[in-house]
Amino acid sequence: MSAEYKVDGSIAVITLNNPPVNGLGHATRHAIVEGMKQAQNNDAVKAIIITGAGKAFSGGADIKEFNSPKAFAEPSLHTVISVIESSDKPVIAAIHSVAMGGGLELALGCHYRVASPGAQIALPEVKLGILPGAGGTQRLPRVVGLELALNMIVSGTPIASEKLAKTALFNELAEGDLMAAATAFAHKVADVRPLPKVRDIKIDYPNYEAFLQFSRNTVRAMSGPFPAPLKCVEAVAAAVTKKFDDGIKFERDLFLELVQTTESKALRHAFFGERAASKLPDVPDDTPTRPVKSVAVIGAGTMGGGIAMNFANAGIPVQILEMKQEALDKGLATIRKNYENTLKKGKLTQEKFEQRVALITGTLSYEAIAQADMVIEAVFEDMGVKEQVFKKLDEVMKPGAILASNTSTLDVDKIADFTKRPQDVVGTHFFSPANVMKLLEIVRGKKTAKDVLATVLAISKKIKKTGVVSGVCDGFIGNRMIEQYSRQAGFLLEEGCTPEQVDKAVEKLGFAMGPFRMGDLAGNDIGWYIRKRRYVEKPHITYSKTADLLCELGRFGQKTGAGWYDYKPGDRKAYPSAVVNDMIVKHSADLGIERRKISDQEIVERLIYSLVNEAAYILEEGIATRASDIDMVYLTGYGFPLHTGGPMFYADTVGLPNVVRAMEKYAKGRHGDAWKPAPLLAKLAEEGKTFN
Ligand code: 3H9
Secondary structure, eight states, rough: OEEEEEETTTEEEEEOOOOOTOOHHHHHHHHHHHHHHHHHOOTTTTEEEEEEOOSSSSSSSSSGGGGSGGGEEEEEEHHHHHHHHTOOOEEEEEEEOOEEHHHHHHHHHEEEEOOOOTTTEEGGGGGGTTTSSSSSHHHHHHHOOOOHHHHHHHHHEEEGGGGGSTTTTSSEEEEHHHHHHHHHHHHHHOOOOOOOOOOOOOOOOTHHHHHHHHHHHHHHHHTTTSSSHHHHHHHHHHHHSSSSHHHHHHHHHHHHHHSSHHHHHHHHHHHHHHHHHHTTTTTTTTTTOOOOEEEEEEESHHHHHOOOOOOHTTTEEEEESSSHHHHHHHHHHHHHHHHHHHHTTTTTHHHHEEEEHHHEEEEOOGGGTTTTTTTEEEOOOOOOHHHHHHHHHHHHHHHHOEEOOOOOOOHHOOOHSSSSOGEEEEEEEEEESSOOOOOEEEOOOTTTTTHHHHHHHHHHHTTTEEEEEEOSSHHHHHHHHHHHHHHEEEEEEEETTTTTHHHHHHHHTTTTSOHHOOOOOOHHHHHHHHHHHHHHHHHTTTSSSSHHEEEEETTTTTGGGBBEEEOOOOOOEEOOHHHHHHHHHHHHHHHTOOOOOOOOOHHHHHHHHHHHHHHHHHHTTTBBSHHHHHHHHHHHHHHHOOOSSHHHHHHHOOOHHHHHHHHHHHHTTGGGGOOOHHHHHHHHHHHOOOOO
């Protein structure tokens, strides 16, 4: 049953029962209408309560249905709400835990609302690239006021029910048992007529035009490529400027328009992608996890410090181990400074600041960390150094401790084999700055135990990361793909581009940063170091030598004040560099390449399709579990534009046959061998299928 109906004396109760969050899918909507009919037809019933079973009143419309006609099949959410609103018996929403989106809209269609404190109240549709499409933009301003409603709808941010207690949204906040309070309330209002309807409330905001214009300007400046936020303002504006039914129709039209946009499809893809990433087909949801109540981090450098902060932020004590007191002191001082900056910006209370700083302690002794439940190594990226660390960890750590490596490219199986407990070894690849970036690549070794994976996935949620599992290969999912992207970026310089032109082309698409600005930020020496290893290990792979020439000039990026761009002291702005541009032109001449004008389209296609092709190999080899995992890696770790849904979703949107056709064209150019379509990509394109 997706909603249950029962009668208790003179009160009928309709309980939404569609786990996990009582999404208002077709069956649930149908069951609500059936319940309402039964209650209407039963003379003994004097009032009706609608509530939700389990962990939510309702999380809103069933987002999974949006791609199918079921989403709009009758009874639509509109119909359900009008059946409730036009009922001649009072309907009371008994709200607990979560009332979001269509769930809140359903409650707004009821005559009364009783809520538990702590319930999360939101119209979060904008986060899915749509707007509330079942009356939310018309009814919420009528009960909480124009300004608060507009803020809630444009931001989508949840507000705790008790913070809305002074508004007309709730008739009562129930401190004790919600159903007892709702039932008592129902008895009290059973005979009260006329029945109050939110639609009849007048919005009193004399200066609304100025306020709406100010909102339009602000929201337009903030919403980038997403159309939904501005449409939210227009829909809320209709609540003041139009009659209620016209406002509802206006809102409905905007909703139907937005739900079809690529931006909304991409955001919905990311919503489900994030949740899917936490699941592994062979690690069931009920796999027991190991308790992680304390953590140790090896290395107090930038990475180690950032990693430690994640755990302290989640209330978990962390010990940082260093070899020398000086390095340890420096690392701890940096962490303190980071927290002080957050405190100064007002993003942390003094109490939380002190708590977090106190949770991070330092040590020089391996014995001191032996009882930690999990240890994360963040030392220099060199197999010899890793060997020493893991042999020592194997010696000192208590049985059952999780031994994790923050390696970004090295073989986790090899690292595991330095210990006598490879089942406890796993990769946890954080992205810099580790306390900020959302992505955590969890690297599954051949022998990594399932409970270790389940634990690390759970921990990643606890420290608010998007955990994505990768198999072992050089570079794992993210860096293995970025290598192809960087290679193409290098070839583009040889053939006629400047770093600025390449960066601008992808930044126009919405990338946070193009490859060269990114290199300058991360440090060009890191790639140089990796390439030098590759020249020995994989001599058949070709790279542009431009990046090596740059490094030979000591231009490692922002940290040396010069990289692909010039920098001024204390200023992160990138200025095109005549030295670099001359160097690039000379290099082309040395190679005998006649430089040509290259279009932005070619730049974007070559960069993105090189990512996509490598990703197809990664998927086929089982390194990634699903295409959406690859999208999540790129959306949360590499600044891939959110409105495109990630590289795989982007390729699906372009159409895989079109991707393959473009690759065939580039295969005729220099380094054509890089453009051989991966078998999976070729197959899907031929069958007219998609990755996702
Ligand atoms: C809408 O209402 C449109 C209307 O205005 C107009 C219509 C005409 N549908 O996040 P969790 C699943 S648009 C389907 O890990 P939490 C989720 O996929 C909707 N499924 O739990 C996951 O499934 P699985 C507006 C949904 O406790 C499971 O529930 N509403 C929906 O951390 C657990 O999710 C929203 O945008 C849904 N609506 O957080 C609310 N919601 O286990 C979106 C969740 O198979 N939802 N699922 O992976 C949320 O913000 C959070 O899920 C919520 C629970 C706070 C509810």
